[in-house]
Amino acid sequence: MKIAGRKITAKRIAIYATVIVITAVMLMPFAWMLSASLKLSRDVFVFPIEWIPSQPQWQNYVDIWTKIPLGLFIYNTSKLTIIVTLLQLLTSSFAAYAFAKLEFPYKNTLFLGYIATIAMPWQVYMVPQFLLMREFGLNNTHLALICLQAFTAFGVFLMRQFYMSIPTELCEAARIDGMNEYQIWARIMLPLSKPALSTLTIFTFVTTWNDFLGPMIYLTKTELKTIQIGLRMFISQYSAEYGLIMAASVVALIPVLIVFLSLQRFFVEGVASSGIKG
Amino acid sequence: MSMSNSTIAAGDAPATSRRATRILSRRRRKIQSALVAYSFIAPNFLGFAVFTLGPILFAFVLAFMHWDGSNAITFAGLDNFWRLFEDKVFIAAFWNTIIYTVVSVPATLACALGLAILLNQKIFGRDFFRTAMFFPYVASLVAVAVVWNMIFNPEMGPVNMILYTLGLDPKDMPGWAADRHWAMVTVILFGVWKSMGYYMVIYLAGLQGINSELYEAADLDGANSWQKFLYVTVPQLAPTTFFVTVMLTIQSFKVFDQIYMITQGGPGTSTLVLVYHIYNEAFISWDLGYSSMIALVLFFLVLAVTVVQFRRQKED
Numbered sequence: 175m176k177i178a179g180r181k182i183t184a185k186r187i188a189i190y191a192t193v194i195v196i197t198a199v200m201l202m203p204f205a206w207m208l209s210a211s212l213k214l215s216r217d218v219f220v221f222p223i224e225w226i227p228s229q230p231q232w233q234n235y236v237d238i239w240t241k242i243p244l245g246l247f248i249y250n251t252s253k254l255t256i257i258v259t260l261l262q263l264l265t266s267s268f269a270a271y272a273f274a275k276l277e278f279p280y281k282n283t284l285f286l287g288y289i290a291t292i293a294m295p296w297q298v299y300m301v302p303q304f305l306l307m308r309e310f311g312l313n314n315t316h317l318a319l320i321c322l323q324a325f326t327a328f329g330v331f332l333m334r335q336f337y338m339s340i341p342t343e344l345c346e347a348a349r350i351d352g353m354n355e356y357q358i359w360a361r362i363m364l365p366l367s368k369p370a371l372s373t374l375t376i377f378t379f380v381t382t383w384n385d386f387l388g389p390m391i392y393l394t395k396t397e398l399k400t401i402q403i404g405l406r407m408f409i410s411q412y413s414a415e416y417g418l419i420m421a422a423s424v425v426a427l428i429p430v431l432i433v434f435l436s437l438q439r440f441f442v443e444g445v446a447s448s449g450i451k452g
Numbered sequence: 453m454s455m456s457n458s459t460i461a462a463g464d465a466p467a468t469s470r471r472a473t474r475i476l477s478r479r480r481r482k483i484q485s486a487l488v489a490y491s492f493i494a495p496n497f498l499g500f501a502v503f504t505l506g507p508i509l510f511a512f513v514l515a516f517m518h519w520d521g522s523n524a525i526t527f528a529g530l531d532n533f534w535r536l537f538e539d540k541v542f543i544a545a546f547w548n549t550i551i552y553t554v555v556s557v558p559a560t561l562a563c564a565l566g567l568a569i570l571l572n573q574k575i576f577g578r579d580f581f582r583t584a585m586f587f588p589y590v591a592s593l594v595a596v597a598v599v600w601n602m603i604f605n606p607e608m609g610p611v612n613m614i615l616y617t618l619g620l621d622p623k624d625m626p627g628w629a630a631d632r633h634w635a636m637v638t639v640i641l642f643g644v645w646k647s648m649g650y651y652m653v654i655y656l657a658g659l660q661g662i663n664s665e666l667y668e669a670a671d672l673d674g675a676n677s678w679q680k681f682l683y684v685t686v687p688q689l690a691p692t693t694f695f696v697t698v699m700l701t702i703q704s705f706k707v708f709d710q711i712y713m714i715t716q717g718g719p720g721t722s723t724l725v726l727v728y729h730i731y732n733e734a735f736i737s738w739d740l741g742y743s744s745m746i747a748l749v750l751f752f753l754v755l756a757v758t759v760v761q762f763r764r765q766k767e768d
Binding site: 189192196202207218264265281284294295296298300301303322329354355359387403416424438 | 485486488489490492493495496497499500501502503504505506507508510511514521567570571573575576581583584585586587588590591592593594595596598599600602603605608609610613645649702705706708709712713727730731734735740743744747748750751754757758
C-alpha cells in the first residue's frame with residue numbers, strides 16, 4: 175500500500191514537472207518579450223538573460239507612442255474588428271436561422287455554395303478579390319477589409335449547426351402565439367445561441383485583430399494601417415531598437431489577451447464543439 | 453345544352469373560385485414565406501456571393517489569361533500551366549510546401565495529443581496550464597514572430613547562447629533563419645509552437661468523449677498505461693485524429709504570414725512556399741494570370757485533402 179502510494183506520488187511529481195517545463199517553454203517567448211520591452215536595446219541580448227531588468231526602462235512604453243502612430247493603428251484595428259465582428263454575428267445568425275428552420279426553394283443549393291468554399295483557402299482567390307475591390311474603388315479603404323471578412327461560410331455554418339440543435343417545436347409554438355419569423359429569431363433563437371455567438375465572436379475578433387496579409391495587400395497609406403502591419407512597419411524602420419519593438423509588441427498583444435482571458439471558457443468549449451463537427 | 457352547362461357552371465362557380473382562392477392564397481403564403489426566408493439569407497449571401505464566390509470563379513478564368521492588371525486581358529490557353537514546369541521557383545515553392553506539411557503536421561499532431569493527455573488528468577491548476585498552452589495560438593503573429601527571430605538570432609540569441617554554454621562549437625552552431633539548412637526548421641518550430649494549443653483543445657474534447665468503461669475493462673484485463681493508450685485511447689481518438697490531420701494539412705498548405713515574417717522565403721528559396729509565390733507573382737510582378745494558375749495548384753492540393761475527408765466521413 176505504502177509502495178503504491180509512493181509510486182503514485184512519484185508519478186504525480188513527474189507529471190507536474192513535465193507540465194511546468196512545457197508551460198515554461200511555451201510562455202518563454204512572452205516572458206522574453208515582456209522583459210526585453212523594459213530594457214535598453216543594447217542590453218536585450220545580454221547573456222545570461224536578466225529576466226527582471228535591474229533598471230526597467232518604462233520610457234520605452236512612452237516612446238513608442240511618438241515613434242509611430244500606435245494609437246491610430248490601435249484605433250483602426252479596433253474599428254475594423256468591431257464592425258467585422260458585429261456584421262459577422264448579425265448576418266451569419268440571420269442567414270443561419272433560415273437555413274436551419276425555414277423551408278424555401280434552392281435551400282440546399284445555396285447552402286452547398288457555403289459548404290463548398292468552407293475549406294477553400296482565402297489565398298486561392300485573394301488576387302481576383304483584390305482586383306474586384308480595386309474595380310469598386312475600395313483599394314486603400316477599410317471598407318474593403320470589412321467586405322472581405324464579414325461574410326464567411328464559417329460563420330453561417332457554425333451558427334446553423336447550433337440552430338439545428340434547437341428544437342423546431344419551439345419555433346412552431348411561437349408561430350402559433352402569433353410571432354413572425356423575425357421575432358422568433360430575435361426573441362427565441364438569438365438568446366438561446368449565446369455559446370455559438372461567443373465562439374464566433376472570439377474567432378472573428380482574433381482573426382480580424384491578427385490579420386496580416388489582408389491589410390498588407392489593401393492598406394498602403396500609413397493613416398489606414400492596422401496594428402499588425404503598423405508593427406511590421408515599425409520593425410523594419412527601427413530594426414535595431416529591440417526594446418521599443420518589444421514594447422510595441424506587448425501593446426499589440428494586450429487587447430487579444432484581455433478578450434481571450436475574459437472569454438476563454440467559451441473559447442475552449444467553442445473550439446471543442448465546432449472543431450469536432452467541423 | 454347551353455342552359456344546363458351554364459347552370460352547372462353557375463352552380464360550381466363558388467366552389468371552384470373558393471378552391472382557386474385557397475390555392476392562390478396557399479401559393480401566396482408559400483411565396484411570402486420564401487421571401488421571408490430569402491430576406492434572412494440575403495444580407496450574408498449577397499456579401500458572400502460578391503466577395504467570395506465571384507472571386508473564386510474569376511480565379512479559375514484568370515488562370516488561363518495573361519493580365520498585368522492595367523492593359524487588356526488576353527487569352528493564354530494553357531501557357532500559364534506549362535510555365536509551372538519550367539519555373540524553378542514554383543517547383544521549389546511546391547516542394548517546400550510539401551516538406552513543411554509533411555514535417556509540421558505529424559509534429560503538431562503528436563505534441564497536441566501529448567499535451568491533451570497530460571492536461572486531461574486531474575492536476576492542480578489545470579485550467580491555467582491549458583490557457584497557457586493555448587495562448588500562442590491567439591497571440592499576434594507579428595509580435596511573436598519578431599520575438600522568435602530574436603530568440604533564434606544566430607549570433608546573440610539565447611537559444612544559441614544556451615547551446616554554446618552546453619559546449620557546442622560555434623562553428624557547428626545552427627544559423628536558424630539565416631541558414632538555408634535550418635531556415636525551414638526554424639519556421640516549422642514556430643508553426644508547431646503557435647498552433648499546438650489549438651489542436652490540444654480539440655483532442656481534449658475527443659478524450660472527454662471516450663467512455664470510461666473502456667478503461668475500466670482494460671484495467672480488469674491488467675493492461676498497463678501504455679497498453680491502454682495504444683489499445684483504447686488511440687483507436688477511440690481516430691475520428692479526432694483524422695479531423696485534426698485534415699485541418700492541419702490545409703493550414704500547412706496555405707502557410708504564409710510566419711514565413712514572410714521570419715525568413716522572407718529565404719535564404720534563397722529555401723522557405724519559399726506556394727502562397728508566397730502567389731503573392732510575389734501577383735503583387736510584385738503583377739503577373740495576375742500566372743499567379744492564379746499557382747493558386748489553382750493550391751486549390752487542387754486542398755481539394756484532394758477535402759475529398760479524402762468526405763470519403764472517410766461517408767465510411768463512418
